[in-house]
Amino acid sequence: MIIIMKPGASPEAVGRVTGVIEEKGLQVHLSQGHQVTIIGVVGDKSLLEGVNFEVSEGVERVVPVTESYKLANRKFHPENSAVPAGNTVIGPGTLTVMAGPCAVESREQLLETAFAVKKAGASFLRGGAYKPRTSPYSFQGLEEEGLKYMKEAREATGLGVICEVTSEHAIEKAVKYVDMLQIGARNMQNFELLKEAGRAGLPVLLKRGLSATIDEWLNAAEYIMAEGNPNVTLCERGIRTFETATRNTLDISAVPVLRSRTHLPIILDPSHATGVRDYVEPLAKAAIAAGADGLMIEVHPDPARALSDGPQSLTFDQFEGLMGRLKPYAKLEGRNF
Amino acid sequence: MIIIMKPGASPEAVGRVTGVIEEKGLQVHLSQGHQVTIIGVVGDKSLLEGVNFEVSEGVERVVPVTESYKLANRKFHPENSAVPAGNTVIGPGTLTVMAGPCAVESREQLLETAFAVKKAGASFLRGGAYKPRTSPYSFQGLEEEGLKYMKEAREATGLGVICEVTSEHAIEKAVKYVDMLQIGARNMQNFELLKEAGRAGLPVLLKRGLSATIDEWLNAAEYIMAEGNPNVTLCERGIRTFETATRNTLDISAVPVLRSRTHLPIILDPSHATGVRDYVEPLAKAAIAAGADGLMIEVHPDPARALSDGPQSLTFDQFEGLMGRLKPYAKLEGRNF
Amino acid sequence: MIIIMKPGASPEAVGRVTGVIEEKGLQVHLSQGHQVTIIGVVGDKSLLEGVNFEVSEGVERVVPVTESYKLANRKFHPENSAVPAGNTVIGPGTLTVMAGPCAVESREQLLETAFAVKKAGASFLRGGAYKPRTSPYSFQGLEEEGLKYMKEAREATGLGVICEVTSEHAIEKAVKYVDMLQIGARNMQNFELLKEAGRAGLPVLLKRGLSATIDEWLNAAEYIMAEGNPNVTLCERGIRTFETATRNTLDISAVPVLRSRTHLPIILDPSHATGVRDYVEPLAKAAIAAGADGLMIEVHPDPARALSDGPQSLTFDQFEGLMGRLKPYAKLEGRNF
């Protein structure tokens, strides 16, 4: 931690800050410039929890030096992680495609989709049974009934199945039916839910919050991992910006940024990022080329009649075509697919 | 709902759209321009749930005409609402000031603060017992013990007390001790929590999400109200933008925008919005002048040692001085304070 | 300047960095932590122009300590500045209201408006003769003819007149007719234009760019001041965010932030910030309460027929009513108005 003093801060003001640091058992390194004094803090900064140097007289600002996440941090875990999930392993050398409808709408819709995405080469079936919807009057999901169809689809096809959970209650139900839990963007900082997910014993896909910084996102992953669950996969699904031409703005740079900061696998969701079916293919290719470990793509038997997110869903034929065209990109990146 | 067709959309494409509308029992109004055909839909649009005209061939875009929130909508409730909470009523003609520490840290800290903010003229004591923190390694709150201190502070001072709830479990506890529940920014779209809060029987303060549009915010209020709880108050606490000079960007325009769209009372939180103690006073005055029904302000006996958000907290003296200087602004706005 | 090294950076990597610093004639202060080495640089950092420590091996990041703007910086000029302009002085103790149409459309429109805003108490007439419009096919302004009407309006009413300039050519013309030059949001980082404006001999109103940070804005002011022109006034007119309920998001916190960083006067423009006539009054009051030195407000004889920005313009009657209602707020702030 570095504390930058205001120009002309008095020796007393500097002394008050260094006094607190030393009193807590840490060391001070003082750097006296022509205009500005800088105080370096050396030692375990957790001893300073609850000390707010910012409000001490003469302090200009405080600059943190080390990240607050440890388990997710590449610095302490230099190798890329591989997350076992369903019948696959998400991570280096593979390209995991999770496909399926935004919402589970019926047994027929789900099973039909499961067979189609399996045939096209996906390794996971996605499908929402608990749907977080902007309006309380929109379709909210089939809940446990939907989970049962997920399990049935798994047994019928051998696909792994993943489902978003939105409450402790949903987690309790979901663990009985699915292979992987998904925490959605709106719940990325629902810390109670993160802790529950960390204790549930299943791998977790953590979507990035609509306006979460990459550091906040890694701290959210840390909440899950701190409960003893190392099997976290990150999913970039677009952030909120001023641009309205797409539903969100896919932050493709998040792939190399995450790669430098964390060892966790990274998946991209071009369907939610853009909200437009025609933009899914170029962004899926771009995601692979940027180094993503997988893709999440919405597929629906009849997008025009989907109960949610129809405009961004692919038909079975479109998905199969896409999968074929993605193959050479995966190959270039040395990914089994 | 209006459906705008692409230039040169075929009569068959138009026919497919109008066919679906009529099949669902709604009426079509066709407007054929030189370049573009526009289809107006007349009738109850909930009959179109699950129909995605965007993916129908030839459709350029779909423009919604009516808001999806009803109970929170000023159109159907033209008078400003007054929300009874604690010993006060939040709404027209009053200025409700909620003050206290970011986090309840100890019995002494809370009681001392309660007496100080009561003396200065606040009508509510705020204080977090369940703290959503970016890092799992930061102080997470005293939980039920903190709630007990809140109740004790209420009994000792007569202030109303308000506490953030972050889970169903926290709500179950909080209803036994406090007068008003707070849903924080990070949980604004935690819809399960909103529903629980709606059923809890207490008034609810709903903070705006970091990147929530005003319409999403009003839909979140609708989740609470749809459970039968009309006593919702909205709290603007800054949105996330590119500017880093302040912790968040206070969206002061939200006051008149909300006033035009909803009848619910509006409170502003200049402490969280700016993150800087010196900016609280000018923004508190601005909030009153813009028409806010109240303020939420962080006060701490010793901000330099606060376990969270110290840099933005006022000392007791600073708060008392501020309250005196706010009085003439409240008076100008005809607000009892 | 502080250079933070990566954990485990080699002594050679540290040595390469400190070698360059010392070679340039500056001093090094080394702070060796358990995990991280921090290098403080003491001395005139302009000697390091063109050295990029970020790409030196082992460097994590570089943290600047001092601001790059000097003339606009409150640290070197602690008193608030007063900018003489037209027949008034913008700054402490006054509230300068600049009012008028977005665009000068005709002699009659401008003169009529000038008399109306003068009567209501404005001290400046605003009006665009060179209009930066999103589309090349929209009305682009009357250019020199418009400037002539501005001058005529000044002579007829005694108001100061201000006009936006969008090119060197426009500045050459404008200096012959107006009292103050305006640099618009889209040109805030048109550095050639800033330099020209700095040399033009008239006070300059510098609007904030749509996505400019406060530091970039103050650096833009520095461009004008570095040409020898100290008479710069800053105008906040809303920044671009994700919220679409208003045309832009008025960053009201910019008032106290600027007050702490610069001595220059600050004006707010609630008309462009919101784009909605009904929101102008609450935000004008808020601006005064937050400590602004003035307001810029759009007024038009017939907003429904304005050639640009009609929806946010006030009628004469609305403006006169508003000015009366603003008086007590200006009085509370000790501002002559």
Add this chain to the structure above:
Amino acid sequence: MIIIMKPGASPEAVGRVTGVIEEKGLQVHLSQGHQVTIIGVVGDKSLLEGVNFEVSEGVERVVPVTESYKLANRKFHPENSAVPAGNTVIGPGTLTVMAGPCAVESREQLLETAFAVKKAGASFLRGGAYKPRTSPYSFQGLEEEGLKYMKEAREATGLGVICEVTSEHAIEKAVKYVDMLQIGARNMQNFELLKEAGRAGLPVLLKRGLSATIDEWLNAAEYIMAEGNPNVTLCERGIRTFETATRNTLDISAVPVLRSRTHLPIILDPSHATGVRDYVEPLAKAAIAAGADGLMIEVHPDPARALSDGPQSLTFDQFEGLMGRLKPYAKLEGRNF
């Protein structure tokens, strides 16, 4: 254009709106819903310039139906354009790589770089002679001297050369020395500069503004094209968002969005978008996979000593390695490279 009336708008209010439309010679299509009346306007909407229906009593909002840009619009020019520039053609079937230093610093630096990027396979040399810098005290470029070096580099290597222009004066100089003009992000809405560039007789690379929507960007291109210059290429270089892990956020979705709206070629600049050398390669690959027609990449003989933007520059070796690794991606997309 569609005008949506407020619920319960009076027949008189509707009549006032339709009266104006008909008076201007356009046709009205009325759609009377249960709650809301919608007015479709049929005919040439330029006849309504200067009419602001938003402020007419009873109007809720106005929805535009057609884009304001025509020459840049794919609807009126369905084939992808190819822009001849230097010794290449930017557009379908090619991948144009523009490489070189952020700023021209010396004859040696530029020539050395020119030969290196030529050898690695670039077809254009980039280099700034007029540098828009945040602070007036930073290096501002060599101006005409820098242009002369550009010309010399062109003659020595056969590369096309491109240089940013920041004023009318710079355009006058640049046309004598370079093959293509670049308008930078900060000047994207410097409309006077756009018009000058449109008249200069050279192809123009138009970078996207830091917070420009795609529609504003296409309207800026329209300013150039409306002067008779069809040879415009668009360059996405990152937009400003809340995320600070990268200098800007590369909006990779802009590629398919632009592809659907315009026929102009699209280039991506991963160097400015990220500001970090290590992120350039994954984003360059992603850009090609997303369908970009070219790349702009910063290369410098000694990035640690670059006078601007060193941290994002590649060394010669790094650039040559990158170009080799990009080849199979270009091939997959059917691009000659």
